[in-house]
Amino acid sequence: xxxxxxxxxxxxxxxxxxxxxxYAKGRARRREIxxxxxxxxxxxxxxxxxxxxxxxxxxxxxxxLLHHFRTKEALxxxxxxxxxxEDRAAADAAGDxxxxxxxxxxxxxxxxxxxxxxxxxxxxSAEATAPDHPAHVWFRDRYRTVLAFVGDxxxxxxxxxxxxxxxxxxxxxxxxxxxxxxxxxxxxxxxAGTDMxxxxxxxxxxxxxxxxxx
Amino acid sequence: xxxxxxxxxxxxxxxxxxxxxxYAKGRARRREIxxxxxxxxxxxxxxxxxxxxxxxxxxxxxxxLLHHFRTKEALxxxxxxxxxxEDRAAADAAGDxxxxxxxxxxxxxxxxxxxxxxxxxxxxSAEATAPDHPAHVWFRDRYRTVLAFVGDxxxxxxxxxxxxxxxxxxxxxxxxxxxxxxxxxxxxxxxAGTDMxxxxxxxxxxxxxxxxxx
Numbered sequence: 001x002x003x004x005x006x007x008x009x010x011x012x013x014x015x016x017x018x019x020x021x022x023y024a025k026g027r028a029r030r031r032e033i034x035x036x037x038x039x040x041x042x043x044x045x046x047x048x049x050x051x052x053x054x055x056x057x058x059x060x061x062x063x064x065l066l067h068h069f070r071t072k073e074a075l076x077x078x079x080x081x082x083x084x085x086e087d088r089a090a091a092d093a094a095g096d097x098x099x100x101x102x103x104x105x106x107x108x109x110x111x112x113x114x115x116x117x118x119x120x121x122x123x124x125s126a127e128a129t130a131p132d133h134p135a136h137v138w139f140r141d142r143y144r145t146v147l148a149f150v151g152d153x154x155x156x157x158x159x160x161x162x163x164x165x166x167x168x169x170x171x172x173x174x175x176x177x178x179x180x181x182x183x184x185x186x187x188x189x190x191x192a193g194t195d196m197x198x199x200x201x202x203x204x205x206x207x208x209x210x211x212x213x214x
Numbered sequence: 215x216x217x218x219x220x221x222x223x224x225x226x227x228x229x230x231x232x233x234x235x236x237y238a239k240g241r242a243r244r245r246e247i248x249x250x251x252x253x254x255x256x257x258x259x260x261x262x263x264x265x266x267x268x269x270x271x272x273x274x275x276x277x278x279l280l281h282h283f284r285t286k287e288a289l290x291x292x293x294x295x296x297x298x299x300e301d302r303a304a305a306d307a308a309g310d311x312x313x314x315x316x317x318x319x320x321x322x323x324x325x326x327x328x329x330x331x332x333x334x335x336x337x338x339s340a341e342a343t344a345p346d347h348p349a350h351v352w353f354r355d356r357y358r359t360v361l362a363f364v365g366d367x368x369x370x371x372x373x374x375x376x377x378x379x380x381x382x383x384x385x386x387x388x389x390x391x392x393x394x395x396x397x398x399x400x401x402x403x404x405x406a407g408t409d410m411x412x413x414x415x416x417x418x419x420x421x422x423x424x425x426x427x428x
Binding site: 019032043044047049084119120122123125126127129130139143144147169171175177178179180181182183186188189190192194195198202 | 361394409
């Protein structure tokens with residue numbers, strides 16, 4: 001997948017493919033650019049962010065930046081793709097439904113340490129509710145995927161006889177995902193007062209009859 | 215308060231204060247402008263919205279609009295103030311803690327019928343997490359107020375002996391408010407599939423041992 005989507009330029013370790021390291025340098029540069037874009041989008045959103053400002057933050061000319069990302073949309077999708085790779089790695093629970101729920105806690109633990117990413121997702125997911133936003137389809141599909149992941153984990157727990165009686169997996173999945181999103185907003189306004197990890201852990205633990213494994 | 219803050223220009227019914235109706239006309243015009251701004255902010259956020267675009271939507275010149283709202287910030291605060299007035303009216307529960315919780319369901323029922331307002335709050339609350347955003351303090355204070363409202367209702371339920379054992383009022387308030395915010399995002403991506411009212415009602419009902427009154 002990395003080879004097929006060189007434009008995202010952010011997944012996996014840097015590998016030197018040429019004697020001069022040109023490919024590796026290009027990838028490293030693209031990572032710098034997506035990191036700067038992540039920061040800027042998290043501050044002002046995607047619509048207000050210009051490629052010129054991103055270029056300025058990494059010390060490139062506008063033209064040089066266009067060599068790596070031809071359009072504003074291409075850069076946005078690279079930023080989103082990067083975050084998604086990270087989350088997929090964290091949420092890999094190898095078929096154990098309770099461990100799959102626990103992996104959500106790990107994602108939120110990581111988020112506490114990366115408020116820039118939390119800002120980015122908070123503002124982009126809100127902006128992109130507009131159907132004409134270039135990330136609209138990406139976010140709409142992402143919500144489907146995340147709701148299916150949590151719903152499947154809860155159905156797996158049900159099949160294993162460890163889901164608390166009376167819990168509807170699909171309804172509970174919507175509540176869990178909503179809780180995670182809503183806590184992020186509170187966290188950004190009041191970092192010290194918002195225990196995102198504790199709140200999610202309590203919510204998940206209330207859904208199953210066995211100790212949550214993280 | 216209306217008299218002390220004429221700039222917000224949106225609270226309460228129109229009253230004719232002069233024989234020529236100039237004051238009433240001015241208030242009606244300001245309501246038109248805040249309605250157009252509400253729509254535009256909900257579409258593209260505050261940062262990307264220009265006063266020129268708002269003016270164009272109500273058929274005014276930029277200069278004529280500046281007569282009603284001198285700055286972009288003044289218009290933003292008028293829009294926020296209007297929504298707040300509506301919510302305060304809906305959430306007035308006259309001292310009954312379970313009715314106070316039930317009033318949250320009424321607010322969400324109203325939100326299902328006004329997706330433009332949901333879009334507005336979703337995108338503005340995300341944008342305004344940036345400390346330099348002109349609505350940052352407004353939203354930070356609003357979260358404090360809303361969390362205190364829900365927390366007080368849950369503490370009231372506790373004092374009345376109708377809070378479910380083991381529920382911590384402050385923690386549960388954070389979860390309820392997070393759920394409401396997070397469901398709004400899901401609703402904007404999938405209106406038919408997201409039952410905001412049902413999910414909130416179930417969450418609140420699980421917190422008290424008596425039937426929720428709405």
